[in-house]
Each structure stands twice: as structure tokens, then as C-alpha cells.
Amino acid sequence: MGLLIRGGEVVTGSGRHRADVWCAGETIEQVAPGLEAPPGAEVIEAAGKLVFPGFIDPHVHAYLPLKNVTAKSDYAACTRAALLGGTTCIMDFAGSGAEADLDEAWAVWTAQAEGKASCDYSWHLTLTHFDETIRRQLEEYVTRGLRSVKIYLAYKPALAMSDDDLVAVLSFAAAHDLVVMAHCENADLIPALQQKLLAAGRTGPEWHGASRPPLVEAEGVCRFLTFAAATGAKVYVVHLSSAEALSMADRFRDKLEHLWIETMIHYLMLDASYTERADFEGAKWVLSPPLRDTTDQAALWAALADGRIDTLGTDHCPFDFDGQKTMGRDDFTQIPNGIGGVEERMALAYTAGVVGGRLSAERLVAVAAENPAKIFGLWGRKGGVAPGFDADLVVWNPEARRTISATTQALDTDYNPYEGVAVQGAPELVTVRGQIMVRGGQFVGTPGTGRLVL
Numbered sequence: 001m002g003l004l005i006r007g008g009e010v011v012t013g014s015g016r017h018r019a020d021v022w023c024a025g026e027t028i029e030q031v032a033p034g035l036e037a038p039p040g041a042e043v044i045e046a047a048g049k050l051v052f053p054g055f056i057d058p059h060v061h062a063y064l065p066l067k068n069v070t071a072k073s074d075y076a077a078c079t080r081a082a083l084l085g086g087t088t089c090i091m092d093f094a095g096s097g098a099e100a101d102l103d104e105a106w107a108v109w110t111a112q113a114e115g116k117a118s119c120d121y122s123w124h125l126t127l128t129h130f131d132e133t134i135r136r137q138l139e140e141y142v143t144r145g146l147r148s149v150k151i152y153l154a155y156k157p158a159l160a161m162s163d164d165d166l167v168a169v170l171s172f173a174a175a176h177d178l179v180v181m182a183h184c185e186n187a188d189l190i191p192a193l194q195q196k197l198l199a200a201g202r203t204g205p206e207w208h209g210a211s212r213p214p215l216v217e218a219e220g221v222c223r224f225l226t227f228a229a230a231t232g233a234k235v236y237v238v239h240l241s242s243a244e245a246l247s248m249a250d251r252f253r254d255k256l257e258h259l260w261i262e263t264m265i266h267y268l269m270l271d272a273s274y275t276e277r278a279d280f281e282g283a284k285w286v287l288s289p290p291l292r293d294t295t296d297q298a299a300l301w302a303a304l305a306d307g308r309i310d311t312l313g314t315d316h317c318p319f320d321f322d323g324q325k326t327m328g329r330d331d332f333t334q335i336p337n338g339i340g341g342v343e344e345r346m347a348l349a350y351t352a353g354v355v356g357g358r359l360s361a362e363r364l365v366a367v368a369a370e371n372p373a374k375i376f377g378l379w380g381r382k383g384g385v386a387p388g389f390d391a392d393l394v395v396w397n398p399e400a401r402r403t404i405s406a407t408t409q410a411l412d413t414d415y416n417p418y419e420g421v422a423v424q425g426a427p428e429l430v431t432v433r434g435q436i437m438v439r440g441g442q443f444v445g446t447p448g449t450g451r452l453v454l
Contacts, residue, residue, distance in 0.1 A: 004037040008046030013366035023391035026433035054088025054392025058372040059313035075116040081343040081410040086427035088392040095126030102137040117450030124148040130168040145454030147377035148179040156187035170231040181236040184220030205282035209290035214242035225252040234258035241289040243299035260310040283325040312367040314341035339417040350425040391434035400426035
């Protein structure tokens with residue numbers, strides 16, 4: 001039958017123009033003014049609305065089993081929430097570090113996602129070490145289309161990668177055109193600082209940030225990028241949180257041909273004062289790297305606008321407060337790290353960024369759709385509004401207003417980290433490969449129709 005979105009303003013990373021968008025089957029066929037719908041086609045009137053490409057979240061934990069707790073998320077709930085927020089493709093991390101090898105990780109994540117995801121999804125493979133088995137398996141996944149791997153320089157001994165393995169991974173990636181993503185914090189400084197604080201009786205969530213200060217993140221960035229410069233690998237710093245770490249990354253821009261920086265919506269919207277809330281409530285906002293100061297927020301917004309930060313994600317990893325965050329009531333190191341955000345990201349970014357005058361709508365599309373697609377090999381299918389691309393589209397009402405609340409969120413977690421925040425702008429219609437998944441702010445799609453895209 002086809003779908004015609006008529007009369008809206010199409011926004012891309014390079015401009016905006018009034019145009020109709022004709023979708024046949026799963027792809028966009030035409031983008032031009034004055035298109036006519038053939039008989040039987042569905043027509044969406046979008047006058048006064050913005051037409052965005054489906055947004056991509058490059059950093060999501062749709063499923064994450066940890067040593068003592070599992071994140072309050074699965075593919076069914078996470079992808080439904082993503083769609084309600086205007087995100088049509090998520091990028092998860094296959095592997096928690098506990099699996100025997102990459103094949104087991106791939107199988108576990110396949111079982112979690114197939115038939116359950118409602119939007120499309122892609123994976124970064126998680127590596128904790130490098131040996132001949134990993135080399136052989138990686139070579140096979142590269143032939144299947146894998147474009148990226150994730151490593152940790154923190155969380156010793158479970159996840160942190162040794163220097164020898166770091167060299168090996170980066171060298172392999174340089175030879176096989178892989179992007180290496182890294183969590184950049186010093187794995188030895190963090191436990192030392194944690195134990196010093198605990199020994200002094202500083203056990204509450206307000207001390208989490210002091211155990212992972214910006215210098216710990218900046219050192220991790222320096223180490224990662226030093227090794228990258230020596231090996232020639234393409235590299236991506238995940239969830240950069242501080243001005244100090246950003247300044248460190250800037251020192252390497254003339255040394256690396258391919259360096260990308262990611263930040264998260266929570267670093268732009270929340271600050272360290274949230275973790276200082278009384279009666280252990282601050283545990284709700286414990287995540288790593290920690291929330292920073294308002295001066296760090298200003299630096300991140302500026303870098304997102306001027307191009308030094310390339311992508312905007314969520315690190316979506318929600319937990320309940322009761323029964324999960326409260327595991328660390330007497331020891332902040334035992335508080336599960338992470339918050340949700342896959343539903344709220346775009347409304348928050350549009351409100352604080354576009355309405356707030358910090359970002360243009362075009363730049364928002366670049367950091368939340370185009371750049372993730374280009375960096376991770378999905379460009380030409382995802383991230384754009386042009387003929388030949390998947391018909392992943394968001395009709396956005398720039399005047400819609402609501403207040404974020406746990407009582408109205410899609411997830412079943414017992415709190416929302418953005419509770420009470422007023423936002424402007426919302427997706428009225430969301431499509432995935434031409435299929436309408438959200439209409440009038442309600443999920444109307446067929447659950448489980450999402451596909452793995454590499």
C-alpha cells in the first residue's frame with residue numbers, strides 16, 4: 001500500500017526543507033514537495049511538524065546480567081520504550097564478560113532479542129581479553145558484518161583489559177577496520193579510592209563520585225588514545241562525562257585519524273547534586289562515570305554543538321530503587337550502576353538543546369541519528385531521510401508538552417531519574433521500515449518485528 005508523509009519539514013544533519021516523504025515497502029522511495037499518494041496508500045498529514053530520520057541510540061544495555069543483579073530491562077520493554085521516544089534502532093553490547101567466548105555471548109543475546117525486539121538493533125561485541133580463540137571468532141564475525149567491539153579499562157578484575165591485550169585488540173581492529181569502543185577509567189585508582197572512603201566511614205551514595213573523579217576518567221582516555229595512536233586503530237570513547245576528560249581527548253586529535261567521542265543525555269541534564277539527596281535517595285543516580293558538576297555540563301553542551309563530541313546516547317541500564325539500588329545501602333560500591341533513559345533521550349535533548357538554544361535541530365539529527373549510522377556502518381540504511389534508506393521516520397510535534405513521570409513511563413521500574421522534568425516536543429508517529437509502530441504517542445506496532453542489522 002505504501003505510506004506518504006505529507007507537508008512536514010524534513011530535518012537532516014545538513015539542513016531542513018519542506019518536503020513529502022513517500023515510502024514503499026520497507027524503504028523511502030522519494031523525498032520531494034508535492035508528491036501524490038497512489039490509491040490505497042496511507043497519508044499522514046504533517047503540516048507544522050518536523051520529519052526526522054529514526055533516531056539511533058549507540059549505547060544501550062537492553063539486557064545486562066551482572067554478577068549479583070540483572071538490569072531491569074529486556075528487549076521487549078527496552079525497544080518499546082525506545083520507539084515511544086522516537087528511537088528506531090538501538091545498539092547493545094553482546095556479552096557481559098561472564099560468557100565462555102564470543103560465540104556464547106552472541107547466542108545469549110540472540111536468544112534475548114529475536115522475536116522480542118520491536119525496533120531494529122545492532123550489537124557491539126564485548127571483549128575482556130584477547131587470545132587465539134577470540135581472534136578466530138572475531139575474524140568470523142567481521143565477515144558477517146561486525147563493525148565494532150567494546151573494551152573496559154575499569155572494573156578490575158572482571159572486565160578490565162590488560163595493556164598487552166589492549167595492544168592486541170587495537171592492532172587486530174586496525175587490520176580489520178573495526179571500531180574499538182572503550183570505557184575509560186583507571187581500574188586501579190578506583191578501588192583504592194573506594195577503600196579509602198569506606199575506611200573513613202563514607203559509605204553513602206554521595207561518595208560514589210569522589211571514588212571516580214574526573215582525573216580518573218582523563219587518565220583512562222589518555223591511556224586508551226595513546227595506545228590507539230601507536231596502533232592506528234579507529235577508536236570511540238564511550239560516555240565521556242567531564243571537561244577534564246574532554247580536554248585530554250582534544251590533545252589527541254592531531255594524532256588520530258579516526259577518533260569519535262560520545263556523551264550521554266544524563267550528563268547534560270543531571271549533576272552530582274542528585275546523588276547527595278538524603279535518606280539514600282541519591283542511590284537512584286549512581287552510575288559510572290559519575291554525574292559531574294554544572295561546569296562539566298556546559299563544556300559537554302558546547303562540544304556537542306561544535307563537533308568535538310560526535311554522538312549522544314543513553315547508556316540505558318535501569319534498575320529498581322527498592323531491592324536493587326538498595327543493595328548498597330551500607331556500601332556505595334555495591335549500588336548497581338546505571339539509570340534508564342531510552343524513552344526520554346530525544347525529548348530531553350530537543351527541549352534543553354533545540355528549544356534551549358544550545359543545539360540546532362540539524363545538529364541534533366547529526367549526533368543522534370546520522371553520526372551513529374556513519375560510524376558503525378549503517379549509513380545508507382539507517383540515520384537519513386533519502387531514497388534507498390530504510391523507512392525509519394519520526395513525525396515530531398515541536399509544540400507537544402508533558403512532564404516526565406514514573407507514573408506514565410513505558411518501563412516498569414519503580415522510579416524515573418528525570419521525574420518532574422517538563423519537556424517540549426514529542427514523536428506523534430514513528431515507523432520502522434515503513435511499519436507504523438507509534439501513533440499519537442501510543443505503541444501500535446507488532447511486537448517482536450525488530451531485526452538485527454550489521
